[in-house]
Amino acid sequence: MLKTFPKGGVHPKENKFSAGKPIETIELPKQVSIPIAQHIGAPAEAVVKKGDQVKVGQLIAKSGGFVSTNIHSSVSGTVLKIDNVLDTSGYKKTCIIIDVEGDEWLDSIDKSTELNTNIDISVDEIRNKVLDSGIVGLGGATFPTHVKLSVPLGKTCEYLIINAVECEPYLTADHQLMLEKADEIMVGSQLMQKAIGANKILIGIENNKPDAIKIMSEVAKKYENIEVSPLKVMYPQGGEKQLIKALINREVPSGGLPINVGCVVQNVGTAFAIYEAVQKNKPLFERVVTVTGTSLSKPCNILTRIGTSTIELIEAAGGLPEDTGKVVSGGPMMGKALSAITVPVTKGTSGVLIIPAKKSSRPKTYNCIRCGRCMNVCPMGLEPYKLKNMCVVKMHEELQAERILDCIECGSCAYTCPAGIPLLDYIRLGKANLNKILRSKKS
């Protein structure tokens, strides 16, 4: 019997069309737009201005606070301007726009592909390298990694959990990365383990990736204290609280962090990025993005530079199909429909999903019949139908008592609702309003 989390969850059709497709690189774009806010927390501050020459890997925006991180140029060329560009959020945000000229990397970056397993480096050095390289959680939440690697005083960390679940349907970026870069991921994980002082590394992989489980288990034997655990396929197992429950059967308290139960969860992509940052001195300026969809002619996994326009990725995957109704950044469950296909790829873009027009519109909405399906699938044990109604009538105190802030926004409730009610959209609004109220109370 394979492990999984006990409460809620759904199992949408997997549709992993791009599984097994090797990671490819595409032609450099002519222009990139790099947003200065690609992470959770304070936006970075631009340190370049119009007309500046930049190289690949050069710092172009520096961290704007503790919960913030650096941003590096993904191309070499001239800064055209700093302007507002439509990004994944659907709003125009400040971006550094660079005209690409050649592909000149900083000399400090080690471009060799040789494996470097030497982790004889101090903890502070690892943390500084991670901050300097602008590494954020690559699973999609984009939380600055150096913050997670700083274990608060008085807390100890037993387990480092590497999240290789990739529970979102369609996406295969992490899967492919594991097949091709297993050794690098292991070294990256060991670096993180060293930084947080964890005893053991657990790697959770869902059972729909048997080849990845096999390769990772074999490679793990070469290193100490790394264990690969196959997990039952269930969405949202990639949520850190669900993954902790599934792997070590501990429950993160409401409002708490994984460190409260002695673990830190990092994405497998982040582990690879840390390997590159520490061992190869390469800042985070490119990532693997899955470009996929039922109507797409060539679904694939692309190693792309941050700031590349989404349409260029789609072109590389066979062009935008005629009957496209929606282009989603991320997976179908938690991803976000884009307002324009020119939106740049950011550190948090794990996939680009093309949905045909037939399937892209939402179902007609009917009244809630209190069937309770949303409660059954909620992995956090909330009552989405009730939260939705409270959000509509702005009962914020009651919302807080109903633990709305525990919602991980996985979208299982809206996915399963037979009345087609966009439950999560309402809950997000309620969360935003409640957070606003709590912040104003604090200050």
Add this chain to the structure above:
Amino acid sequence: MDIILNTLITLSALGVVLAVILFVVAQKFKVIEDPKIDEVEACTPGANCGGCGLPGCRGFAEACVKAETLEGLYCPAGGNEVMKEIADVLGLTAEEKEPQIAVVRCNGSHDKRRKTTTYDSALSCAVSATLFGGDTDCQYGCLGLGDCVEVCTFDAIYIDEESGLPIVDEDKCTACGACVTACPKDIIELRNKGKKSRRIYVSCVNHDKGAPAKRACDSACIACNKCVKACPFDAIVVENFCAYIDYEKCKLCRKCVEVCPTGAILELNFPPRKVKVENTETSEIEN
């Protein structure tokens, strides 16, 4: 017979005892309320719109009676008349306020502001605003989903189907401000109603630079500063690429409306202008 008699006696005795208890309790825990509160409440419109910032008309009446002066207390729905009545009841003086009205500062009707995406989630502006900037290229403009209509107690605002924008009914709007707080885009503003309901305002809140603003909407404010130069009373400021007319300073001369190249400045309830050039043209044609 006995049963009926016994029942009657017991119930009557019980009734008397309970009545005495209730009477004693009612006397003991009597809430003495100022009768003036009732009087003041009778003066208020009774709509419980919350425009005064207090919980309903009763709450407002209580606050008025408690207060030593009526400063800071104002019933926007009732206006100066109601405040005068209340002041008379309480023997205080009420400050006179210029009557106000809600204005919608977006002019991007369907024909001027082209749709670039389709939105099909919950029909609520607040929900939509958490998801994206809007279904046009203008991320500041009206979403047209009617959160303002929903909150209006006076039925004074509705969405015009042709333009997709909310329209304020001048006779019904009491400037309670419910729509102002409901609008997630901060488009609705309370402005002085003006003499004979004549008003001039910039009907745009787009903070983009001129070129992208104009691309997104034909009647966007492009921050060209023409109105600022034309205004003889220094009533207009351009901040963050958008003009704003200070209604306290504006003397309704309409010079800004004439110079605005995009038609972002609106004039309401003015008599038609005497346009000299047009007159000569028409007379020529007639000749």
